[in-house]
Amino acid sequence: METNEPIDRLEPEERALLDRFQQGEEGAFEELILPFETPIFNFGLRMCGNREDAQDVLQETFINAMRYLQGFRGEAKLRNWLFRIASSVCQKKHRRSKFAPERELSLTQFYDDGDGAEEFDVPDERRLPDAEVLGFELSDRLNLAVQGLPKKYRIVLLLRDVEGLSAKEVAEILAMSVPAVKSRLHRARLFVRQELKPYLTGRAAS
Amino acid sequence: MSQQCRELLKRCSAYLEGDLDGACCEEMQKHMQTCSKCREMLAEMKWTIELCKSTPVAQVPHEVHDALRARLAAARSGH
Numbered sequence: 001m002e003t004n005e006p007i008d009r010l011e012p013e014e015r016a017l018l019d020r021f022q023q024g025e026e027g028a029f030e031e032l033i034l035p036f037e038t039p040i041f042n043f044g045l046r047m048c049g050n051r052e053d054a055q056d057v058l059q060e061t062f063i064n065a066m067r068y069l070q071g072f073r074g075e076a077k078l079r080n081w082l083f084r085i086a087s088s089v090c091q092k093k094h095r096r097s098k099f100a101p102e103r104e105l106s107l108t109q110f111y112d113d114g115d116g117a118e119e120f121d122v123p124d125e126r127r128l129p130d131a132e133v134l135g136f137e138l139s140d141r142l143n144l145a146v147q148g149l150p151k152k153y154r155i156v157l158l159l160r161d162v163e164g165l166s167a168k169e170v171a172e173i174l175a176m177s178v179p180a181v182k183s184r185l186h187r188a189r190l191f192v193r194q195e196l197k198p199y200l201t202g203r204a205a206s
Numbered sequence: 207m208s209q210q211c212r213e214l215l216k217r218c219s220a221y222l223e224g225d226l227d228g229a230c231c232e233e234m235q236k237h238m239q240t241c242s243k244c245r246e247m248l249a250e251m252k253w254t255i256e257l258c259k260s261t262p263v264a265q266v267p268h269e270v271h272d273a274l275r276a277r278l279a280a281a282r283s284g285h
Binding site for chain 1: 207212215216218219220223225247250251253254255257258259261262263264265266267270271273274275277278281282
């Protein structure tokens with residue numbers, strides 16, 4: 001059962017740094033926030049698809065964090081709080097993006113996927129390339145597939161499957177319900193799988 | 207694609223995340239015993255999720271890091 005009582009979700013070290021910052025020690029800000037520079041930069045890179053925009057996302061996220069950290073009480077994990085800011089920055093930024101026009105992904109578009117394609121004798125994960133040891137070629141293909149997702153699906157996939165947040169955390173960050181997150185996530189995964197399927201077929205046949 | 211295959215496609219994320227009840231899981235498992243396409247589809251979904259989890263992390267370039275520090279310093283000093 002959930003309660004509405006405020007809960008401190010910060011790590012002890014983060015709490016100490018936040019207290020120092022809120023008591024006027026400006027230097028504590030960078031110590032507190034800079035560990036998240038790499039995750040936020042990567043999130044921006046995957047959301048936007050290019051380094052310039054990722055740099056903007058990083059800077060805007062941290063500038064906003066600096067602005068609002070004084071009022072932050074630790075009611076969310078610091079990482080999730082930063083991802084919420086970064087998500088908002090990305091969503092605003094992408095209104096001007098030429099990438100992946102906004103559209104709905106319906107389940108029916110995946111129904112006929114694979115019809116007529118060659119079946120494999122061993123149709124289980126053993127025939128699939130080891131996702132953990134693949135090099136940059138597949139990584140590039142994955143990035144392209146992710147870039148092809150409409151942003152409202154892309155952001156859910158990145159937060160849940162790439163960043164490893166729980167569906168509940170993603171729902172809190174994006175101000176959505178958990179079922180809505182799961183529905184978007186499912187469609188996003190189907191889309192990425194479909195985009196990578198030609199590559200998988202080629203790998204399996206070789 | 208049969209109705210059962212469509213149902214499996216609709217529910218495969220929920221299945222993989224353990225969100226389905228026992229009866230639903232059994233139904234899906236029973237179907238997959240005889241449907242190689244659905245076994246393949248489920249394996250590919252698992253693989254796709256694993257691939258996302260193992261996406262390489264890019265290092266922040268020095269110039270991006272330096273620009274960030276400069277921007278934060280400027281913001282602190284009110285510029």
